[in-house]
Amino acid sequence: xxxxxxxxxxxxxxxxxxxxxxxxxxxxxxxxxxxxxxxxxxxxxxxxxxxxxxxxxxxxxxxxxxxxxxxxxxxxxxxxxxxxxxxxxxxxxxxxxxxxxxxxxxxxxxxxxxxxxxxxxxxxxxxxxxxxxxxxxxxxxxxxxxxxxxxxxxxxxxxxxxxxxxxxxxxxxxxxxxxxxxxxxxxxxxxxxxxxxxxxxxxxxxxxxxxxxxxxxxxxxxxxxxxxxxxxxxxxxxxxxxxxxxxxxxxxxxxxxxxxxxxxxxxxxxxxxxxxxxxxxxxxxxxxxxxxxxxxxxxxxxxxxxxxxxxxxxxxxxxxxxxxxxxxxxxxxxxxxxxxxxxxxxxxxxxxxxxxxxxxxx
Numbered sequence: 001x002x003x004x005x006x007x008x009x010x011x012x013x014x015x016x017x018x019x020x021x022x023x024x025x026x027x028x029x030x031x032x033x034x035x036x037x038x039x040x041x042x043x044x045x046x047x048x049x050x051x052x053x054x055x056x057x058x059x060x061x062x063x064x065x066x067x068x069x070x071x072x073x074x075x076x077x078x079x080x081x082x083x084x085x086x087x088x089x090x091x092x093x094x095x096x097x098x099x100x101x102x103x104x105x106x107x108x109x110x111x112x113x114x115x116x117x118x119x120x121x122x123x124x125x126x127x128x129x130x131x132x133x134x135x136x137x138x139x140x141x142x143x144x145x146x147x148x149x150x151x152x153x154x155x156x157x158x159x160x161x162x163x164x165x166x167x168x169x170x171x172x173x174x175x176x177x178x179x180x181x182x183x184x185x186x187x188x189x190x191x192x193x194x195x196x197x198x199x200x201x202x203x204x205x206x207x208x209x210x211x212x213x214x215x216x217x218x219x220x221x222x223x224x225x226x227x228x229x230x231x232x233x234x235x236x237x238x239x240x241x242x243x244x245x246x247x248x249x250x251x252x253x254x255x256x257x258x259x260x261x262x263x264x265x266x267x268x269x270x271x272x273x274x275x276x277x278x279x280x281x282x283x284x285x286x287x288x289x290x291x292x293x294x295x296x297x298x299x300x301x302x303x304x305x306x307x308x309x310x311x312x313x314x315x316x317x318x319x320x321x322x323x324x325x326x327x328x329x330x331x332x333x334x335x336x337x338x339x340x341x342x343x344x345x346x347x348x349x350x351x352x353x354x355x356x357x358x359x360x361x362x
Contacts, residue, residue: 057092057111057138058278059221059344066112068210070161072198073140076106077125078244080262082189084269087121094277095134097351098287100296102241107131109138110195118195119270123181124165125191127151130300132160133326137302139215141207143198145175145191148297150290158326161207163198165191174201217329218339225279225343226313231361233316238282238350239358246350248280250314257311259348278345280311281332283321287353300351302326309359312343316361 053064057071071092076085078096088094091108099105105125110118127147132154135142145165147155155162165175174197182190202209236248236257247260256276259266265274286301305322310332319340322331330349332340 055092055111056217056219057109058346059342062111063115066114069112070207070209070211071109071111071138071140072113073131073135073138073142074108074110074121074193075125075127075131075142075144076108076121077123077189078104078106078261079189081185082123083262084267085122086192086269087118087195088266089268089271089273089275090118092346094346094348095131095351096240096246096349097130097134097300098240098244098298098353099128100289100293100298102243104240104244105131107134109135109140113195113199120192120194121198122178122192123185123189124175124193125188126166127155127162128297128300129154130298130302132158133302136160136326137323137329138217139211139327141202141209143193148295150297163193163201165193171201171206174198218331219329220339220341221344222341223344224313225341225345227310227315227317230313230315230317232314233311233361234314235362236280236311236316237358237360238352239360240350240352241356248277248311248348251276252314255313255343256345257348277348278312278343279347280350281308281319281321281347282311282350282352282357282359283308283330284354284357285351287355302351306354308332309361310340310342 051061051063053062053067054060055062056067076088078085085106088106088108090110092111093109095107095109096104124143124145127144128151132142132151136158142160142162144162146167154160163171163174165172175191175193177187177190178192234250237245238248239245244261248257249260251258254276256278257280259275259277267274284307287298290297290299303323303325305320308319308321310317310319318335320333320335323329334340
């Protein structure tokens with residue numbers, strides 16, 4: 001009995017201490033401030049990245065390191081049998097000009113071939129002097145496959161930086177004959193190149209790739225280039241000759257003119273999508289057959305001045321064009337001699353005869 005009493009006392013003391021500890025813990029927890037659940041963090045969508053530079057040919061944002069590059073001008077076959085062309089949907093400017101026999105050829109201009117996944121380009125065709133003059137006006141690097149005797153003479157005389165798929169040297173390696181096109185379209189419609197091949201050749205330092213400080217391109221762009229007080233121009237037909245008529249139908253959803261030719265949509269064979277442009281310019285000039293030329297080749301006046309039409313946003317106004325020399329770009333003005341601002345985006349320039357070219361607008 002004497003041993004049991006001390007044990008009972010010890011047990012009672014432990015129970016008492018345990019109860020006291022729980023009471024203190026309970027008191028401490030009741031006196032602590034209540035902690036509420038953390039409010040959910042709402043993440044906002046980040047602002048889309050916009051390059052800080054500006055493409056001088058379109059007025060659209062681009063990486064600053066591309067702004068002062070010499071653009072690349074690519075000669076394109078535009079015979080019906082050679083369709084579809086490849087890479088035209090990514091061109092900053094497309095020039096279309098008559099060639100011999102009523103056909104036309106195009107020259108597609110790219111401020112940069114970097115980062116645009118340009119892919120295949122073609123089919124590539126031969127040069128004529130007036131296309132060279134258009135390229136020189138942009139201080140462009142010129143891509144072609146052969147040329148008329150006069151074109152080759154001018155390339156040498158004017159010291160044109162060019163890449164030639166027919167009579168080139170080391171530059172010929174950037175071209176190839178596409179087996180499928182050769183089989184289904186014919187040999188003359190099968191020569192291609194690519195943005196990657198051109199860039200690889202330029203990386204070998206064959207040419208100056210940036211503009212000289214003396215070169216300027218003064219064309220200005222605005223977000224909406226729809227001409228004030230312009231006439232309705234939702235459907236435009238540009239007849240170069242009996243062989244070729246181009247159509248341009250305004251699409252209000254995209255704000256662009258969708259291009260057609262040969263009675264169907266004009267598509268980029270790389271994507272299968274119809275080519276669309278923000279700005280359409282039609283320039284009238286003197287075009288005539290070179291006397292004594294057995295192939296009926298043409299001389300096209302690209303300097304001086306003349307009349308034209310500007311289309312944007314489903315509207316049109318008459319304009320004037322001028323060009324002081326082959327080494328300068330076109331300058332466009334309204335009939336009030338005010339510089340013409342183009343809409344931000346790509347452009348399609350049709351150059352046709354003042355005498356025989358026909359433009360129909362509705």
